[in-house]
Amino acid sequence: MIDCAVPYQAQAGEIIFREGDVGDGIYIVIDGTVEIFARSAPERFHVLSRMESGDYFGEMAIFDGGTRSASTRAVTACELAFLPVETVLELLRQSPMLSMSLVRDASLRMREFNGKFLQESLNAERVHMVERLAGAIVHDFRNPLNVIGLAADIAAEADGSPAVRRSARDRIRKQIGILNQMMQELLDFTRSVPARAILPRIWYPDFIQEILDELRPEALRRGVELVVDGSVPEVRLRFDPQRMTRVFNNLCQNAFDAMSAIADRRLTLRFTLESEWIVTEIDDTGCGIRTEHQAHIFEPFFTFGKAHGTGLGLAICDRIIRENGGKIEVFSRFGHGSTFRFRLPLLSPDDTDRFTVAEAGFDLAASHSR
Numbered sequence: 001m002i003d004c005a006v007p008y009q010a011q012a013g014e015i016i017f018r019e020g021d022v023g024d025g026i027y028i029v030i031d032g033t034v035e036i037f038a039r040s041a042p043e044r045f046h047v048l049s050r051m052e053s054g055d056y057f058g059e060m061a062i063f064d065g066g067t068r069s070a071s072t073r074a075v076t077a078c079e080l081a082f083l084p085v086e087t088v089l090e091l092l093r094q095s096p097m098l099s100m101s102l103v104r105d106a107s108l109r110m111r112e113f114n115g116k117f118l119q120e121s122l123n124a125e126r127v128h129m130v131e132r133l134a135g136a137i138v139h140d141f142r143n144p145l146n147v148i149g150l151a152a153d154i155a156a157e158a159d160g161s162p163a164v165r166r167s168a169r170d171r172i173r174k175q176i177g178i179l180n181q182m183m184q185e186l187l188d189f190t191r192s193v194p195a196r197a198i199l200p201r202i203w204y205p206d207f208i209q210e211i212l213d214e215l216r217p218e219a220l221r222r223g224v225e226l227v228v229d230g231s232v233p234e235v236r237l238r239f240d241p242q243r244m245t246r247v248f249n250n251l252c253q254n255a256f257d258a259m260s261a262i263a264d265r266r267l268t269l270r271f272t273l274e275s276e277w278i279v280t281e282i283d284d285t286g287c288g289i290r291t292e293h294q295a296h297i298f299e300p301f302f303t304f305g306k307a308h309g310t311g312l313g314l315a316i317c318d319r320i321i322r323e324n325g326g327k328i329e330v331f332s333r334f335g336h337g338s339t340f341r342f343r344l345p346l347l348s349p350d351d352t353d354r355f356t357v358a359e360a361g362f363d364l365a366a367s368h369s370r
Contacts, residue, residue, distance in 0.1 A: 005081035010074035021068045025084040028056045032078030038070040144175040202241055205232040211248045222256045229270035233278055237344050239324040247320050250313040251282045251340050258286025277343040289332040
């Protein structure tokens with residue numbers, strides 16, 4: 001077979017062919033080392049295999065006549081032999097055993113490539129996730145820390161008035177609160193979900209009253225009218241009150257931010273009973289969400305214009321609602337406000353205090369992949 005080949009010399013680092021090139025034949029390694037690599041994303045490359053003396057590569061062009069499915073690079077100076085497609089096809093017609101050998105080797109190599117590529121892809125995805133998390137932390141923590149640093153310098157000035165010092169102290173406290181909120185979002189996002197959980201029965205009107213009592217001072221400070229449209233249904237629900245409080249806080253703080261540049265600032269809460277659910281709506285008169293963003297807002301790290309935040313707040317809301325057996329949705333028109341609508345299951349007559357995640361149809365794997 002080598003007697004029919006064309007000699008080919010490759011220098012160390014030389015690209016022999018690239019992914020997408022025309023598949024015009026097979027290369028046989030006489031001496032040296034060649035690596036086969038593929039791209040999974042822009043600027044992300046994965047080495048699939050290394051070829052040593054006696055190995056061959058590029059055989060997929062023989063079977064499908066298509067373009068190269070991967071790229072090859074000479075790791076060292078290489079002595080190669082090149083067999084054009086026409087030459088190889090003629091040899092295969094003359095030797096059925098050679099055909100079977102090529103098919104077998106190609107099958108084994110594809111299995112190896114698939115396994116290696118899958119592992120490389122998973123590793124790359126993990127690294128990419130860490131990069132996104134690190135990027136969110138560094139980017140979003142930098143602004144509050146800068147403000148704290150400037151305010152601390154002002155507060156430390158010897159000739160600063162008491163009013164200036166108080167203002168600097170308040171700015172520091174506010175930014176520390178923002179940092180604490182970000183840290184809590186990160187902790188919530190990394191919190192594992194138990195297979196089973198004991199959830200208390202919560203009297204929903206009392207729970208909502210506590211939420212309103214917490215929201216009113218912030219609403220007043222922001223110039224937002226806080227409205228409850230109708231009454232809160234007198235029902236008991238089964239959920240984690242601490243985590244559900246985070247849902248209301250996240251959604252309402254987002255609404256306050258969305259209304260910061262709006263003259264008519266109004267946040268409305270309304271509640272509806274359905275056959276098996278209680279539906280809670282949080283409606284604002286803010287700037288709204290662009291249509292192209294709405295399909296992604298519950299994805300981790302997705303942000304659309306907030307001055308600070310990790311991009312995890314709505315992803316955490318979605319996760320908490322799901323863990324408590326419900327579902328959350330958004331309805332918005334850009335420039336006309338947004339409505340976040342979530343439902344929680346009502347108690348059934350045979351409910352116990354023991355709650356199984358599977359009962360709510362919550363997909364644990366899906367939650368972690370969102």
